[in-house]
Amino acid sequence: MIEIKKLSKHFKDVIAVDNVSFEVEEGKVFGLLGENGAGKTTTLRMLATMLKPTSGTAIINEYDLIQDPVDIRGEIGILFGGEIGLYDRLSARENIEYFGLLNGMDKAQINMKIEKLAKDLEMEEYIDRKVGKFSKGMKQKVAIARSIIHSPSIMFFDEPTSGLDVTAIRVVHEFIKELRNEGKTIIFSSHSMNEVEKLCDEVGIIHKGKMVEISSLEGLKVKYGEENLEEIFVSLVGEKNE
């Protein structure tokens, strides 16, 4: 369960996130939708304890973001788009293993989990190769494996498909669906309503740091009398997206 309470982040005179509150029930997928610069990454970085909020807090599996950040880190898995920060000189296996050790797992547990992840994500062929020369899609799979090595119950994804080709996007989507089936609680950000529609139970639309709508997909359609969710998004944030 995630309960976000009046979360704000100011960078000098820029209000990146403005008094945002929402809840995500256990086992649900929440899509944070917004244009470039809307405040999605900043929100997720705060929830992942990577950035200190200016005000407000969140309760994540009963831990308070401000009081218990170390406990929260053990509960969450993070997959951020863009620069994913793998160690080029280490193999895929070593990159994943390193994170398992950081999360207090022992070698035997880690090895078992890596065998399964390598199979599930079809990485067996290159699991022992150095990641430096990997394609973007291959690196993303290593990052996915790394993010769940410690079996967190909560996952945060920040635009996890940005810059990936169609095949790699499918892998990420399938992975999110699988996590949902396993009952994980997920928040992921996107600027595409189509992506959100495929994967989410509920959506929050963020615009200029403010949450302008929170609803189930069906609820949005009923409220705005419009079947096409992309149209609803555009009408809410004011300009054409993509």
Ligand SMILES: Nc1ncnc2c1ncn2[C@@H]1O[C@H](COP(=O)(O)OP(=O)(O)OP(=O)(O)O)[C@@H](O)[C@H]1O
């Ligand atoms: N470290 C920072 N210092 C100053 N301003 C920042 C910083 N990080 C983010 N911002 C500003 O905060 C606002 C929200 O940025 P954020 O990265 O959260 O948006 P986003 O919705 O994730 O956008 P995108 O889809 O482009 O990643 C933007 O105006 C951005 O310029």
